[in-house]
Structure formats: C-alpha cells, structure tokens
Amino acid sequence: MVGEEIQAISPLGYPLIHTFKTNGSFFLLDTSTSSALEIDNIAYQYLKNSNGNSSSPKQNNSINKFSQSEINSVKKEFNQLKNQGLFQYPKAQKPEPTPEQITSYRPYHFVLIVTQKCNLRCGYCYETKTTNPNHKINMPLETAYKAIDFLLSQSNRKKCGLTFFGGEPLINFSLIKKVVRYAKRKAQEVGKTFYFNITTNGTLLPSETIRFITREKFNLLVSFDGPEKINDHYRIFPNGKGSHQIILRNIKRLQAESDIHFSVRATLTRQCTSLMKLYHYFADEKIPKAYIQPVSSLQNHKTYPPFHLKKNDVHSLLKEYEKLAELILKKHKDKKAVVVNPFKDYLELIHESAVRHISCGVCRGMMAIGTDGLIYPCQRFVGMKNFTIGDFDQGIDVPKILHIFQKFHEARNSCKSCWAFNICAGGCMHDWAKEDGNFKKQDETRCTITKKLIELSIYLYARIMEKN
Amino acid sequence: MVHFKKLNNNPKCLKNLKSIFFEYKSDVLSEKSKTIIRTNARCLSANPGIKIALIGHSDDREIREFKNELSIKRANQVKAFLVLLGLPKNRFIIKSSDQYKNVRVPPDEQTRSKNRRVDFLAYIKIPPKCDFEDVSCPPKKEIECNHKEGSCPLDISCLKKETGCGKKEKGCNRRETPPCLNKENCETEDVEDCNGSDVCLTEDDCHDDIPCNSEDNNPCIFGESSCPKEKPCDNSDTCLSEIICFFHKEDCGSEESQSNNRGGQKS
Numbered sequence: 001m002v003g004e005e006i007q008a009i010s011p012l013g014y015p016l017i018h019t020f021k022t023n024g025s026f027f028l029l030d031t032s033t034s035s036a037l038e039i040d041n042i043a044y045q046y047l048k049n050s051n052g053n054s055s056s057p058k059q060n061n062s063i064n065k066f067s068q069s070e071i072n073s074v075k076k077e078f079n080q081l082k083n084q085g086l087f088q089y090p091k092a093q094k095p096e097p098t099p100e101q102i103t104s105y106r107p108y109h110f111v112l113i114v115t116q117k118c119n120l121r122c123g124y125c126y127e128t129k130t131t132n133p134n135h136k137i138n139m140p141l142e143t144a145y146k147a148i149d150f151l152l153s154q155s156n157r158k159k160c161g162l163t164f165f166g167g168e169p170l171i172n173f174s175l176i177k178k179v180v181r182y183a184k185r186k187a188q189e190v191g192k193t194f195y196f197n198i199t200t201n202g203t204l205l206p207s208e209t210i211r212f213i214t215r216e217k218f219n220l221l222v223s224f225d226g227p228e229k230i231n232d233h234y235r236i237f238p239n240g241k242g243s244h245q246i247i248l249r250n251i252k253r254l255q256a257e258s259d260i261h262f263s264v265r266a267t268l269t270r271q272c273t274s275l276m277k278l279y280h281y282f283a284d285e286k287i288p289k290a291y292i293q294p295v296s297s298l299q300n301h302k303t304y305p306p307f308h309l310k311k312n313d314v315h316s317l318l319k320e321y322e323k324l325a326e327l328i329l330k331k332h333k334d335k336k337a338v339v340v341n342p343f344k345d346y347l348e349l350i351h352e353s354a355v356r357h358i359s360c361g362v363c364r365g366m367m368a369i370g371t372d373g374l375i376y377p378c379q380r381f382v383g384m385k386n387f388t389i390g391d392f393d394q395g396i397d398v399p400k401i402l403h404i405f406q407k408f409h410e411a412r413n414s415c416k417s418c419w420a421f422n423i424c425a426g427g428c429m430h431d432w433a434k435e436d437g438n439f440k441k442q443d444e445t446r447c448t449i450t451k452k453l454i455e456l457s458i459y460l461y462a463r464i465m466e467k468n
Numbered sequence: 469m470v471h472f473k474k475l476n477n478n479p480k481c482l483k484n485l486k487s488i489f490f491e492y493k494s495d496v497l498s499e500k501s502k503t504i505i506r507t508n509a510r511c512l513s514a515n516p517g518i519k520i521a522l523i524g525h526s527d528d529r530e531i532r533e534f535k536n537e538l539s540i541k542r543a544n545q546v547k548a549f550l551v552l553l554g555l556p557k558n559r560f561i562i563k564s565s566d567q568y569k570n571v572r573v574p575p576d577e578q579t580r581s582k583n584r585r586v587d588f589l590a591y592i593k594i595p596p597k598c599d600f601e602d603v604s605c606p607p608k609k610e611i612e613c614n615h616k617e618g619s620c621p622l623d624i625s626c627l628k629k630e631t632g633c634g635k636k637e638k639g640c641n642r643r644e645t646p647p648c649l650n651k652e653n654c655e656t657e658d659v660e661d662c663n664g665s666d667v668c669l670t671e672d673d674c675h676d677d678i679p680c681n682s683e684d685n686n687p688c689i690f691g692e693s694s695c696p697k698e699k700p701c702d703n704s705d706t707c708l709s710e711i712i713c714f715f716h717k718e719d720c721g722s723e724e725s726q727s728n729n730r731g732g733q734k735s
Contacts, residue, residue, distance in 0.1 A: 028472070036475040043471035074471045081472060353476050462475050465516075 016087050018419035019047050022455050023322055029458060030086045031419045034353045036458045037081075042066050046074045102405050103398050105364035107154050109161035110147055111379040112179070113370050114139045115172040120201050120243055122223075123234035124267060124295050124307045138172045139371040144179045146392045147369045148186055154396070160187065163197040165368070165379045170204040173212075180216055199223065199265075201235070203243055205250035210257050220262035221291075222251065226281045230272045234307065248285065255286065263289040268317070269307035275320035275340070279327070282339045290340050294449055296431055309445050318452045325456045329463050346457035347464075349423050356425040363389060363401050363429075377404065380430035386437030408432065411439035424450045481511035482518060485588035488546050492584065493530060495541040497549060505546060508588055509553045518559075521589040522546050525565040527580035539564035546586045 018029040019039070026044040028037045039047070045062045063071070081087065116136035118125075151160055162183060164176050176198070183194045198213065202222035213220060224247050225231035232242025254262060264287050266278055275292060282290045294317065295307050304310075309317065324340065331338045349356065358364075360378075367389065368379040375390040376382045387404065390396040412426040426432070427446060432439040441447075485508045488501045497505070512520060524539030543562045551557045565587075 034476075038473040038475060040471050077471050350476055458475070462473075465475060 017047065019044055020455050022459050023325060025459055025462065027455070027458050027462070029419065029454075031422055032088060032355075033086060034350065034355050034422055035086055036350055036353075036461065038462045042070050043074045043078070046071060047078075099402050102358075102364065102402060105361070106156045107151060107365060107367050107396070108157040108159070109163070109361075109366040110151050111163040111165045111366065111368040112139065112144060112147060112169075113166060113368065113379065113382050114144065114164050114169045114175055114179075115167040116371055117171050118166055118168040118201070119171065119203060119237065120168065121236055121238050122201075123236075124269060124305070136167065137371050139175065139369075140373075141175055141178060143369070143371070143373040144175060145182055146373065148179065148183045150392045152186055152190055152192060155192070158192050159195060160192055161195050161197065161366075163199065163379075165199050168201050168204065169198055170200050170209060173204070173209060177212060195219070197221065201243065202247040202250050205254060207253070207257060210254055214258040214260050218260060220254070220260060222247065222262060222264050223267070224248075224251070224264045225266045226272070226278045230278075233271045234267075234269065251285070251287070261288075263287075263291065265291045265293065268292055268294045268309075270309050270313045271307070273309065273313045273317040273320060275317070275324050276327070279324065279340050287339060292340055292342065294446065296428070296443065296446070314445050314448055317449065321449075321452055321456055325460055328460060332464060333467065342453060343457040343460055346423065346454050347461055350454075350457055350461050355422045358405075358429075359425040359427055360429075363404060367396075377401075378430065380428075381433065384433065384435060386435065387433065407437070408439050411441070414441065418447070418451075420447075420451050420454050423454055482515060482590040485511060485520075485590065487588070488542075488586045489581065490542055490584040490586075492527070492580075493533075493538070494584075495538060495545045497545055502549060505549050506553065509550055509555060512550070512555055512559070515590075518590050519561070520559055521561050521563050523563045523565050523587045523589055525583050525585050525587070527583040529580070530584065536564035542584075542586050 016031060018031055020027055020029075021044065026039045026041060028039050028043070028047065029035070030037070045066070049063045078087075115138040117138065118136075148162075151162075160183075162179070164179075166172075169176060180194075180196060183196075187194050196213075196216055197219045199221045200223070202224055223235070225233075225235055228242065228244040231244040231247070235243045235247075237243060251262075251264075254260075264282060266282075268275075268278075272278065278290070278292055294309055321342070325343065328338050328341060328343070348354075360366075363377040366378060368376045368382050370376055370382040373391060374388045375392075375396065376384070377387055377389060381387045388397075389400050389404070408426070408429055411432055412421075415421045415424075415426050418424075424447075427450060429439075431443055431446060432441055434440055434442075486504045488497070488504060490496070490501075491498075512518065522543040524536075524541070524543035526534065526536070526539045526542075530538050540562060543564070547557065547560045547562060550560065
C-alpha cells in the first residue's frame with residue numbers, strides 16, 4: 001500500500017529518495033530536502049532499478065521495455081537535479097534541535113485540566129491509564145487563577161490561549177466561567193488578550209452554556225464518533241447507554257443557537273475504518289469540520305486492546321484515505337468545501353519543503369496544567385508524574401524539558417532510517433511515552449498510516465498546484 | 469521530454485518578495501521599482517502554482533484624500549507590469565490595505581514613505597473545509613458593509629463589490645435569517661452566491677485572536693494561534709477555498725496546529 005520504501009541510501013545509512021505510486025501517478029520525495037517531484041513511469045522504473053545511483057542501473061524487465069535514449073534522458077535529468085542540490089546525502093543527516101531551539105519558546109497557551117471527572121466511560125480513553133478513577137477531582141479555582149497569572153507572566157506574546165480540557169470540562173462549568181472572567185481581566189491589566197478553546201464530549205451543552213461560549217468566542221471541539229452504532233460502541237455512559245443521541249441533539253442546538261466555530265473529533269477504531277462513511281455522515285449532519293484520527297492504542301503486556309487497528313483494518317483504512325484524497329480533489333475542482341481533510345498539515349509541510357525536528361508544540365509554546373497544579377508537556381501527559389516540567393512556584397523546569405527531549409530523540413533514532421522522518425519527526429511524543437519516563441515506539445500502525453498520508457498529500461499537492 | 473517535475477522545490481523566495489514603494493500621491497513605478505518587480509517576477513515564474521495578492525497601501529494624507537483608491541491604483545500598476553513581463557493576470561488579486569498594516573504614528577515623512585507601497589502576498593488555494601455539501605453556508609453573524617468608507621472590497625458581506633456593496637443579497641437574506649442553512653431557505657439562484665460569500669471573513673474577523681482551528685471561514689488555515697489581518701480573502705473565487713500562508717510563520721506555526729484541540733481520543 002505504501003510506496004517503495006527506500007530507493008537510495010546515503011553512505012550514512014539515511015534514505016535519500018522515496019519513490020512511490022499512488023492513485024495512478026508516480027512521485028519521488030527527496031527526503032533530505034523534503035522536495036517532492038512528480039515523475040513519469042520511465043523515471044520511476046529507472047530509479048527503482050538504479051537504486052538512486054544513476055551511473056549503474058540494474059537492468060531488468062521493467063526497465064528493458066524503455067529505449068536507451070529514454071533512459072539516457074532520465075539519467076540526464078536526474079543528474080541535472082543532483083547538480084541543483086537534490087539527492088545530496090549529507091543533508092539527510094538531520095541535526096537534532098539545539099537546547100536553545102527547544103527552550104527559546106515561551107509558553108503562550110495552557111491546556112487546563114479543569115476536572116478529571118467525566119460523565120462518559122469511553123472504552124478507548126487514555127485517561128484511565130493515568131488517573132485513578134477513585135480519586136478524580138476538580139481543579140481548584142486557586143490553581144486555575146495561578147495558571148493564568150503564571151501564563152501571563154511567562155508569555156512574550158500579546159495573545160495567550162487557554163484550552164479547557166478534562167475529564168469532561170463542562171462538568172466544572174462554574175469554574176470555567178470564573179476563569180474566563182479572571183483571565184480577561186488580568187490580561188487586560190497587562191495589555192494582553194486571551195482566546196479560548198474547549199474540548200468536550202458534547203453531552204453537557206445546555207443553552208446557557210452555548211450562550212456563554214458563543215459570547216466568549218470559544219472554539220469548540222466535540223468528541224463524536226459519528227453514526228449511532230459506531231459512536232455508541234465506545235462512547236457510553238457509566239450505565240452502558242450510548243451517547244450518540246444526546247451529542248447529536250446538542251450539536252443541532254449549537255448550530256441553531258450559535259455561530260461559533262466548532263468542529264468534531266472522531267476516533268477511528270476497528271469497529272469502523274470507513275472514512276467515507278464517516279465523511280458522508282458528518283456532511284449529512286452539516287458538521288462544518290471533522291478530524292478523524294485513528295485510535296492510539298498502546299501495547300499493554302504484549303497484547304493490544306480490542307479497538308486496536310489490526311493489519312487488515314489498516315489495509316482497508318489506507319484504501320479509504322485514497323478515496324478521500326480523490327473526493328477532496330473533486331471538491332476542490334468544484335470549488336466545494338470538504339468536511340474532513342487529514343492531509344492538511346502535511347500539505348503545508350510539503351508546500352514549505354519542511355524538515356521538522358518536532359511534530360508539535362509539546363513542552364514549548366503549549367503546556368498543560370493538571371488539577372494538581374503541576375505543569376505537563378501537554379494534556380496527554382497529565383498525571384504521568386515522570387513527565388512534570390514545573391510548577392507555579394518554581395517555574396518551568398528547563399533542564400527537565402531538555403532531558404525529556406534528549407530521551408525522546410534517543411528513542412527516535414530508530415526512525416532515522418525512515419524516509420518519512422523529516423516530515424513526521426516521529427509523530428506524537430505521547431505515543432512513545434512510558435510511565436517510567438522513558439520513550440519507546442509502541443504503535444507501528446501509526447507509522448504506516450502517516451506514510452500513506454504523506455504520499456497522498458504529495459499527490460494532492462501535485463494535483464492542486466496543477467489546477468491552480 | 470520531462471521525466472521529473474518539481475512540485476515544491478523553491479518556495480523560499482516567495483517569502484522574500486520585496487515591496488514596491490511610491491512617491492507621494494503617485495502610482496508611477498520608478499526604474500528601481502521595476503527592477504524589484506522583475507526580481508519578484510522571476511520567483512513567481514519559478515513557482516507557477518502560487519497565487520499572489522497585491523496589497524496596495526497609502527499614507528495617512530493620501531488615505532484622507534483618496535480613500536483606498538490610490539492603494540488600488542498602485543497595486544494595479546504593479547500587476548500591469550507583472551503581466552507585461554509575461555505572468556498571467558489571473559494569478560493576481562488586488563487588495564487595498566485599509567491601513568491595517570501601515571506603519572503607525574508619528575506620521576513623519578519617513579514613516580509616510582514606508583506606507584506608500586504595494587506588498588506581495590503569496591498563497592495557494594487548497595481544498596477548503598467547512599462543508600455543507602454544496603447547498604448551504606455556515607450561520608454567519610451580521611456584517612455591516614461599510615461602503616461609505618470605501619472598504620467594500622475588503623468587506624466580505626458584500627458578495628460582489630460591483631453590486632453587493634451595502635445591499636442585501638436577493639433572496640438569501642443573511643441579515644434576518646441564518647443564510648442558506650438549508651437549500652429551501654434560499655432561492656436556487658442564490659445558493660451559489662451564498663456559498664461564495666459567507667465563508668469569507670470581514671477584516672475584523674481576520675484577526676490574530678482567531679485560532680486557526682476555525683478554518684471553516686478563516687483563510688489562514690494552518691496557523692493555530694493567529695491569522696494576521698493581512699491575509700486576503702478573494703471575494704471572486706477563493707472564498708470557498710483555503711489559503712496556505714507563506715508569511716508570518718511565527719504566527720501560523722504548524723508545530724502548534726497539531727497540538728491544539730487534537731490531543732488524542734479524549735472524551
């Protein structure tokens with residue numbers, strides 16, 4: 001499903017060129033520069049056989065069907081590109097970010113875990129592994145206020161952000177209201193402003209709440225897995241009852257009563273790998289935007305949980321991504337919008353020929369505050385004591401952040417032989433994190449999916465640029 | 469025969485497109501300006517998929533006298549020269565700055581001269597979001613079209629600046645009802661118009677307060693925390709599309725975009 005793995009290897013063992021065929025077209029990614037090229041079948045076959053060394057192509061049947069002049073023409077172009085700076089192996093040895101690069105970021109966005117409590121018991125929720133269900137608490141108001149003060153004192157930006165997270169954050173709605181009021185007032189005092197986000201399960205959205213988040217221009221993300229049968233497989237109340245009807249009813253109310261930006265986040269499990277089915281469902285329900293993310297399933301005692309995507313599931317999911325890419329192209333051609341675009345981030349990275357060190361703002365501009373008042377790299381780390389990176393009294397523990405990154409970089413060494421590394425940068429740090437503070441790759445399916453997304457993004461990019 | 473076609477090899481020069489400066493009350497290109505435009509044009513030629521917004525600016529005195537007219541004229545002069553150099557005219561959209569990016573007071577001659585310019589803003593269109601499957605638009609708050617101030621080209625409540633400025637669109641009355649939520653709410657002929665207008669931003673909306681997870685009507689799709697005001701919204705056809713920002717990377721950081729609101733399968 002994913003294209004040819006590595007076509008040329010640098011002397012240092014890093015991949016230089018990745019060639020692949022997708023949706024009927026051939027492409028090449030120069031991994032050291034993240035330069036993408038569309039190639040024809042002759043070039044594709046030639047590179048497959050030459051292993052990137054233009055002087056000594058191995059002849060076989062696939063290449064023999066082309067004339068010598070055609071092959072020479074490919075060789076000539078390939079060498080011209082080499083002379084222009086492509087396919088240069090020294091650049092493939094990507095330097096790790098320096099400590100200065102890591103620590104030069106000042107926090108400007110906090111994710112506040114306003115409560116650990118939740119009114120749902122979703123089967124795949126990672127919260128269960130980090131929080132003792134018997135000791136779930138709300139964030140004390142004083143902690144939230146301290147977080148605001150701390151953020152304003154640390155941030156060097158005029159705009160600061162707060163995301164309310166949980167648990168289910170709307171369980172602690174009274175605190176949210178107070179925090180918003182406090183944040184706005186304190187920000188005004190120092191000539192700054194706040195923007196607000198909230199991630200909710202969508203079951204607690206009465207009109208009063210909608211009015212509030214509308215007035216305060218919240219960005220709302222609703223966790224919602226789509227059709228009733230799919231959503232209610234894992235997103236259930238403690239009594240086992242599904243949450244679909246309530247969430248959908250609240251979304252409809254939200255659409256009727258508010259004009260705020262909201263989107264939906266669906267988690268893809270092996271119960272449904274049909275992206276197109278979800279796409280059409282969300283479109284039919286007039287959901288403006290949906291993120292569909294494959295479930296993150298960490299291995300536990302050498303077994304995977306039942307929602308884990310197995311090989312066959314991943315195979316069919318990759319096919320679905322191909323279909324989705326075609327649908328997006330059609331929408332683009334017709335100047336219509338799309339609900340789901342999992343290629344968005346990669347399109348940008350490809351567009352900018354990006355070589356990334358870190359895949360997100362973890363530990364840097366964005367940090368999370370637990371109910372305990374401790375600072376964590378992001379909301380997914382909250383509760384993992386080995387990953388705390390400071391508190392409001394002592395400030396941000398910069399050596400600890402560097403230590404975390406160092407460990408992470410060491411663990412990512414195994415990725416450096418992957419052609420996708422410069423774009424994916426190892427992916428989500430939390431997916432690698434272990435309770436003991438170390439890192440280890442735990443979910444290979446994500447790699448397969450990421451590679452496919454990058455390939456399809458290059459395909460999309462080529463077609464979009466063509467149309468533009 | 470071309471076997472290798474570069475897709476994204478050199479967008480860096482697009483970040484270094486230089487602005488063109490003008491004399492007071494003038495839209496005439498100097499020789500120096502033409503040299504700069506030629507340099508910019510070489511970069512644009514090498515990146516054929518890139519669209520360019522030419523954003524004209526005027527200083528405070530010119531604004532008082534000409535409103536945005538001179539800014540538009542300046543941008544058009546630059547466009548005309550670029551077309552003369554062989555670039556297709558449909559790659560460019562013309563905007564006036566509406567003063568939002570102008571160098572602020574004190575208005576001495578030095579700062580004023582910096583305000584008499586045309587900026588190049590590079591972008592591409594990519595598949596849009598915010599889909600209502602062809603028939604409807606997102607609910608949109610009321611937007612006053614301030615045509616008295618001449619800001620119509622940037623005020624996207626005006627669907628078509630030639631006809632729509634300050635007027636209600638026929639059929640699809642977005643001031644009194646949510647615009648085209650359902651096809652039934654609109655006359656058939658209005659549906660397309662509605663789609664073409666309501667996903668756009670007003671200048672006020674396109675503000676760096678707005679996190680870019682709101683890209684359903686934010687042209688700065690990739691920035692997580694902010695969308696600089698100067699991102700254009702092309703009323704003609706790009707309103708339905710999204711735009712990759714080239715500039716203000718510090719504001720539109722991809723590193724941040726992933727972290728915001730998509731942190732795992734939390735309930």
